[in-house]
Amino acid sequence: MSKPVIITCAPTGGIHTPTMSPHLPVTPSEIATAAIEAAEAGASIIHLHARDPETGKPDPRPETFMQFLPIIKQSTNAVINISTGGGLGMTIEERLRAATTASPEMASMNMGSLNFGIFPMAEKYSDWKHDWEKPFLEMTRDFIFPNTFQTIEYALKELGDGHGTRFEFECYDLGHLYNLAYFVDKGLIKPPFFIQMVFGILGGVGADLDNLMHLHTIAQKLFGDAYEWSVLAAGRHQMSFATQSAMLGGNLRVGLEDSLYIGPKQLARSNADQVRKIRSIIENLGHTIATPEQARERLALKGGDLVKF
Template identity: 55%
Template sequence: MSEILITCAITGSIHVPSQSPYLPVTPEDIATQAIDAARAGAAILHLHARDPATGRPSSDPAHWAAFLPRIKAGTDAVVNMTTGGSAVMTLDQRLAAPRAMAPEMCSLNMGTMNFALYPMAARIETFLHDWERPFLEGSDDLVFKNTPRDIARVLDEMGRERGARFEFECYDLSHLTMLRHFVDRGLVEPPYFIQFVFGVLGGMAAEPDTLTHLVRTAERLFGGDFLFSVLAAGRMQIPMATMAAAMGGHVRVGLEDNLYLSKGVLARSNAEQVTLIRGLVEGLGREVATPARARAMLGLKGAAGVAF
């Protein structure tokens, strides 16, 4: 496949504002950075919300409503809303905004896992908000819960009822097996858009051999009915994405996954990372897909079907 989908994950729920002044927190910053990333070549925008007063990850539909219409007005890129939210949120909290907004796409974590962020705390000299240090340090006892019952509920409420398609986030080989289970139950239809997630402590390390094994496993489980994309948290973001592109896969970048543009150099925007990976994948002979092509490739319902 010559066409390549670039996803940009704009802000996430892992990094804290103290780590970078460029991490978008306010609705204005999230919308502006999302639109700029789309202009740089991102066909899909993976989104989380934050409380603009504190920078804390938020599940409040009002916080989402403050930037989603601006993004829709400013770009035709596909909006992909998280159903993962934050590991400290309940499933009801995580689904509150996606249920209200009925996006074209949602992310869906394919299993329960340890989600350890605490090594970050030691690298921050000054904390801007009082919630940040306890949030990071307490993650040595943090579990992101997404049981088969939870996954089935997301598939039902967001997929069957609202017509969303999914970015299946697989942090482990077992998550592919879980996806196959839901295919066998008839709850998921092709094409399956699989996002291999590397670099989160509790999931897979960013190692090339692991990626090749995952792709072979997905081929065995799903035949030709899947597309795969790669994100790597931290310094392996660009190397692993480039490897994915060379293998015929798709890529995800963004400040949710990595705050840097190169060693020791903070990315000043999400668009900088999109521009960087776009140059690399085009150098490999890949053609960057437009939002319209992304919708066709993934079988999305279209922007007219959303509720924002």
């Protein structure tokens, strides 16, 4: 029997903008509600970003996170995972502020720099809710999302060693697995660790099943049984790749950060809708979903009683 599938839900992210969907959570209240509903639907890990409640722009301020983190913790048993990706263009210090303030069980960590191209989305809209949205997207035509070896080591020591926080290691390409292996060999990352393979972002590896199989094969060669792995795919590939991961014995991530849709040309009305859909698929395939406590045990997390919110 395969292990229960860990479902991560990323309710809002820092890529999509308010114009793109009326269902994208923006305010602290909306983010809290989305996270709680996703947990109730079956997500055992909630991956969180914050947004300015007035404009919807990605917001790294700890005080914004603290408007919804305690509510989610009090209302669910889910593992709370704070993004260190922040918003495009932020410094690593800005990206880490919320996590070092909250000292969560988990945080995300991008394992390499890449051309993070979301500018094609600007071509799909003509009327914008906010002035910042179109320039935010278009600036990625000439933008590198920096995650250098020095940056990664700084985050591992500052947040990992300093707070006992463990990571969702986001790998957007083959080389990112080898970057991760470097830090494992140096003893800065210790098993069990959690690899999130990311597909379909322009500048990273494409959403092609052969790519998924190859990254999984290389991860097995590099890490053996020392890791848990999960898959997310952007846009229309979200559900198919999540399903493939579950069939291969992996875990998965859904949420409006990764795709605004629930089906072809059909906007998801909530994050919970996406969780319920993939849960139904998983269970119909004969698999079970992991509880938050099972996720904590498998990922060796410190426990929700040791966070600072």
